[in-house]
Amino acid sequence: QVQLVESGGRLVQSGDSLRVSCVASGRTLSDYAMGWFRQSPGKEREFVAAIARHGGRRWYGDSVRGRFAIRRDNAKNTVYLEMYSLKPEDTAVYYCAARHSWDLNVFTELESYNYWGQGTQVTVSS
Secondary structure (H helix, E strand, C coil), X not given: CCEEEEECCCEEECCCCEEEEEEEECCCHHHEXXXXXXXXXXXXXXXEXXXXXXXXXXXXXXXXXXXXXXXXXXXXXXXXXXXXCCXXXXXXXXXXXXXXXXXXXXXXXXXXXXXXCCCEEEEEEC
């Protein structure tokens, strides 16, 4: 099994940038495709970004494409979500997710992931 711990969420102003991190333990991160999802009160968990096991392929949700960037450092067992030009509607709990992968695909569906972190709160004030 792999354990995931997110960090870095905090209160920021509209237009600010923020980086959240996800540290994995228990397994080698390079064996896993990774994703970020978010959930705000009263809404379903939403796909944000995904990255293939070696980082060569990435995909983003429509609401964040062009503003967010996902990257990974397998040597540090860490995945990052870099967020720019933040908006109040980006306010949510951000979750890191992992799934074991034999190929270089990215995965955008919740059901594709086996392991989840506890989340980190990002709040964007207007």
